[in-house]
Amino acid sequence: MEQPETTEKPWTGRFTEPTDLFVEAFTASVTFDQRMADYDIRGSIAHARMLAEVDVIAAEERDQIIEGLEEILEEIRSGSFKWSIALEDVHMNIESKLVQKIGDVGKKLHTGRSRNDQVATDIRLWLRDEIDAILAEIDRLQEGLLILAEREAETIMPGFTHLQTAQPITFGHHMMAWHEMLVRDHGRLTDCRKRVNVMPLGAAALAGTTYPIDRFMTAKLLGFDAPAENSLDAVSDRDFSIEFTAAASLLMMHLSRFSEELVLWTSDLFSFIELPDSFCTGSSIMPQKKNPDVPELVRGKTGRVYGHMIGLLTLMKGQPLAYNKDNQEDKEPLFDTVDTLKGSLKVYADMMPTVVVNIENTRNAAGRGFSTATDLADYVVRAGVPFRDSHEIVGKAVRYGIEQGKDLAEMTLAELQQFSDVIKEDVFEVLTLEGSVAARNHRGGTAPEQVHAAVRRARRRKAEELSGTASFQDQSY
Numbered sequence: 001m002e003q004p005e006t007t008e009k010p011w012t013g014r015f016t017e018p019t020d021l022f023v024e025a026f027t028a029s030v031t032f033d034q035r036m037a038d039y040d041i042r043g044s045i046a047h048a049r050m051l052a053e054v055d056v057i058a059a060e061e062r063d064q065i066i067e068g069l070e071e072i073l074e075e076i077r078s079g080s081f082k083w084s085i086a087l088e089d090v091h092m093n094i095e096s097k098l099v100q101k102i103g104d105v106g107k108k109l110h111t112g113r114s115r116n117d118q119v120a121t122d123i124r125l126w127l128r129d130e131i132d133a134i135l136a137e138i139d140r141l142q143e144g145l146l147i148l149a150e151r152e153a154e155t156i157m158p159g160f161t162h163l164q165t166a167q168p169i170t171f172g173h174h175m176m177a178w179h180e181m182l183v184r185d186h187g188r189l190t191d192c193r194k195r196v197n198v199m200p201l202g203a204a205a206l207a208g209t210t211y212p213i214d215r216f217m218t219a220k221l222l223g224f225d226a227p228a229e230n231s232l233d234a235v236s237d238r239d240f241s242i243e244f245t246a247a248a249s250l251l252m253m254h255l256s257r258f259s260e261e262l263v264l265w266t267s268d269l270f271s272f273i274e275l276p277d278s279f280c281t282g283s284s285i286m287p288q289k290k291n292p293d294v295p296e297l298v299r300g301k302t303g304r305v306y307g308h309m310i311g312l313l314t315l316m317k318g319q320p321l322a323y324n325k326d327n328q329e330d331k332e333p334l335f336d337t338v339d340t341l342k343g344s345l346k347v348y349a350d351m352m353p354t355v356v357v358n359i360e361n362t363r364n365a366a367g368r369g370f371s372t373a374t375d376l377a378d379y380v381v382r383a384g385v386p387f388r389d390s391h392e393i394v395g396k397a398v399r400y401g402i403e404q405g406k407d408l409a410e411m412t413l414a415e416l417q418q419f420s421d422v423i424k425e426d427v428f429e430v431l432t433l434e435g436s437v438a439a440r441n442h443r444g445g446t447a448p449e450q451v452h453a454a455v456r457r458a459r460r461r462k463a464e465e466l467s468g469t470a471s472f473q474d475q476s477y
């Protein structure tokens with residue numbers, strides 16, 4: 001690292017020896033926390049405005065401080081700012097530069113404040129913006145799924161339980177299942193954001209400050225909903241980070257499940273979908289290979305996000321109140337969680353609209369494995385036979401089909417009537433794949449009509465969410 005002109009630490013007063021060089025590097029966080037520089041400066045500007053408002057600093061001093069901070073922000077953005085390990089972290093690097101720029105007035109900025117409330121404020125400001133960016137990516141992926149669901153509302157595919165063919169479903173219905181998982185993820189992150197958006201500033205080191213500060217003013221300037229209630233809790237609380245990584249873990253778990261399905265579906269054995277070449281890679285040895293690297297990587301990256309959640313929980317479990325240096329370890333897992341999540345969502349949002357469904361293959365696969373056996377059982381029940389007996393009747397018909405190598409729809413009426421005389425000519429209407437999916441025509445069912453309705457509801461809910469009028473009990477359509 002290139003050195004700034006002064007690297008004198010602001011806390012050396014009580015020390016008689018310099019810091020051991022390795023210890024200096026070991027305890028520093030500037031290599032990673034400089035990522036929060038924008039937010040650190042924003043927080044400092046709000047703090048300076050407040051200090052002037054309550055007459056702790058003069059208006060001219062405030063203006064010099066703000067001007068200096070804005071210059072520093074420019075330098076950081078342009079890449080000319082010189083970071084120093086000796087100055088430990090983003091906070092002291094910026095403060096030291098301010099003093100260098102504007103002289104002793106710069107030393108007044110830290111009045112009524114500590115790095116403990118400062119760092120907690122920076123993380124919250126940073127994470128709030130990142131959550132907003134992540135919510136926007138979820139919206140984009142959801143819209144991609146809605147487009148695909150509409151396009152493939154009539155497309156038949158096999159639905160599985162135990163990865164065995166169970167009943168025919170529509171591809172659109174399957175996409176809407178994914179969409180629904182993301183609705184919950186969106187809700188969880190929106191909820192988490194409320195607890196992120198509380199302001200620690202004013203807690204100072206741990207007990208508050210003797211200056212007549214106005215925490216409500218600072219909170220308002222920074223867009224926080226409120227100042228934190230308790231100073232000890234304010235500097236030590238990292239629940240919001242853990243909560244975020246928990247919501248992120250669930251989201252990654254969902255993306256990982258999508259990935260697992262995409263990997264299966266692109267395999268030759270399934271051949272349900274094609275991913276464009278731009279989202280796949282080849283093999284250096286096997287010329288025929290086109291590998292679904294993107295879903296595989298997303299599935300793989302899920303592990304590190306789970307790890308970060310466990311890492312943060314473990315980081316906090318032994319800490320007495322209030323701030324401890326352990327907390328410096330909170331940032332890297334959080335940063336990596338955000339990067340991994342944003343990257344995974346972006347690549348999914350870009351990829352999903354490009355998925356091509358091999359509708360012949362999905363339909364053929366649904367036609368195998370006696371997927372309409374439940375439909376036949378329901379048909380027999382409608383003719384007055386109790387369900388358990390009907391289950392037995394159809395079980396025998398399936399066994400016969402296996403022996404003869406015929407699916408139910410391929411049998412003649414006479415063949416089917418061997419198992420029950422309630423079976424009539426109209427049975428073939430329920431044994432077709434289209435008849436089977438169309439018959440599941442209720443809220444939450446797989447019928448194409450229901451897929452279209454679910455897409456409409458999802459779009460309307462999103463619009464209501466944006467206008468703040470969403471209601472959970474939606475009975476329409």
Ligand code: ARG
Pocket residue numbers: 029033088089115116119325327328329
């Ligand atoms: N770099 C520190 C962190 O990330 C900032 C707070 C340091 N406070 C202290 N008293 N050493 O947590």
